[in-house]
Amino acid sequence: MKKFTLITLFLIPSSLFSEIEILDRVAVIVDDGVIMESQVKSGLENMISRYDEQNIPKPPIDDLKSQVIESLIIEELQLQLANRAGVRISDAELNDSVIRIAKNNQMELQEFINYIEDNGESYEILREDVRKQMIIQRIQRGRVGSEINITEKEFNAFLSTEKSLEDLEPELLLRQILVDSIEEAKNVMNRITNGENFADIAEDVSISRNSIKGGLMEWKKTNEMPDLFINSVKDKKIGYISEVLESGAGFHILKLEDKRGPLVQYEDQWNARHILLSPSTIRNKETTKIEINEIRSRIVNGEDFSKLAVEFSEDPGSSKQGGKLDWLGKGVLAPEFEKVMIEIPVGEISEVFETQFGFHFLEVLEKRNHDITRDLIEDRAYQILYGRKYEEELENTLRSIRAEAFVEIKDLD
Numbered sequence: 001m002k003k004f005t006l007i008t009l010f011l012i013p014s015s016l017f018s019e020i021e022i023l024d025r026v027a028v029i030v031d032d033g034v035i036m037e038s039q040v041k042s043g044l045e046n047m048i049s050r051y052d053e054q055n056i057p058k059p060p061i062d063d064l065k066s067q068v069i070e071s072l073i074i075e076e077l078q079l080q081l082a083n084r085a086g087v088r089i090s091d092a093e094l095n096d097s098v099i100r101i102a103k104n105n106q107m108e109l110q111e112f113i114n115y116i117e118d119n120g121e122s123y124e125i126l127r128e129d130v131r132k133q134m135i136i137q138r139i140q141r142g143r144v145g146s147e148i149n150i151t152e153k154e155f156n157a158f159l160s161t162e163k164s165l166e167d168l169e170p171e172l173l174l175r176q177i178l179v180d181s182i183e184e185a186k187n188v189m190n191r192i193t194n195g196e197n198f199a200d201i202a203e204d205v206s207i208s209r210n211s212i213k214g215g216l217m218e219w220k221k222t223n224e225m226p227d228l229f230i231n232s233v234k235d236k237k238i239g240y241i242s243e244v245l246e247s248g249a250g251f252h253i254l255k256l257e258d259k260r261g262p263l264v265q266y267e268d269q270w271n272a273r274h275i276l277l278s279p280s281t282i283r284n285k286e287t288t289k290i291e292i293n294e295i296r297s298r299i300v301n302g303e304d305f306s307k308l309a310v311e312f313s314e315d316p317g318s319s320k321q322g323g324k325l326d327w328l329g330k331g332v333l334a335p336e337f338e339k340v341m342i343e344i345p346v347g348e349i350s351e352v353f354e355t356q357f358g359f360h361f362l363e364v365l366e367k368r369n370h371d372i373t374r375d376l377i378e379d380r381a382y383q384i385l386y387g388r389k390y391e392e393e394l395e396n397t398l399r400s401i402r403a404e405a406f407v408e409i410k411d412l413d
Helices: 014-019 037-054 061-085 091-104 109-118 123-147 152-159 162-168 182-193 198-205 227-233 285-300 305-312 335-343 373-404
Strands: 026-030 033-036 171-179 245-247 250-260 266-277 324-328 353-355 358-371 407-409
Touching: 026 037, 026 061, 033 037, 033 061, 037 061, 061 123, 061 373, 091 109, 091 123, 109 123, 123 373, 152 162, 152 373, 162 373, 171 182, 171 198, 171 227, 182 198, 182 250, 227 245, 227 250, 266 285, 266 305, 266 335, 285 305, 285 358, 324 358, 335 353, 335 358
Parallel strands: none
Antiparallel strands: 026 033, 026 407, 171 250, 245 250, 266 324, 266 358, 353 358
């Protein structure tokens, strides 16, 4: 952690100059700012401590000092950019960040403060260091984020790499029925269609070595499977049964029994539609509520929900679709809307209720527990690609900023 010396400037008689101990000096001039000698010394001490803690050989001190100075120059340039751009971190944001740091260290805030001070450090200096890093991160995102572009081709290529398949794709548990002829395969498909248990059929007719286990195969990732199997079961839901697949071994029918992995997740979702009327300067809350109740009554009495939504709903996102919101999970809509949506039976028209947007009523068309594994895999893949490009672009940006800056390093020895 950085340590800073507080400097008080005041006028002193020249006769006392010989007794003054210089507390700090300008070590580097960086455009409109300066880096003090104390900052360089503190940074150097911290770097040496890290080498000592890790018990690894240190480079020559002059090399370490140069690294520290370059790091401080880059930091100062970014802070100057942030200052010119008006970047500010509020005390509330800063407090939230410090609390998160404490929690990441399995401490409550006061316990964390005590720990810092018991180790001879300053909590106030820590806060300012955190504020500084938050400012730098914000200016970096603003300068770098807009320069990053990930093409669909690049994204799909990444998803198909061996590393991506190994790290992101779930393991799949399959059952297999293998028979010699297409006639037998068709007979198996008929038995499945008629409701017979897949595992029982596998034990009865499959010629594969796993037939004794109801055709159950070992857990495998898709990159460990034959292409024939991958193309059939990838991204399918649990319970999916394939078409008949032909290979050199015979005719296969597969069932996706289960999935597992850190990105395997299921989400309750609702497919709903609604009508919204919002109070305005020409229609107060009472009148708005009366009007929307009249529209609801028309639907309850048999008029078409979609047509009335197109005609009357004031939700610009859904009115043209007949009020449909499509499939949505929890945490997306206003809390009052979500509560009604979750509690109302499918196909029933809700009573009128109020949110911050106005007065609504809704109908849930369908409910489901949806496999969102593929969405999470793609989100994670995008994050990885974005992170790689971000680091590359950030390095280029920082080099450019450094090359364009005025920097004068003082010789203080």
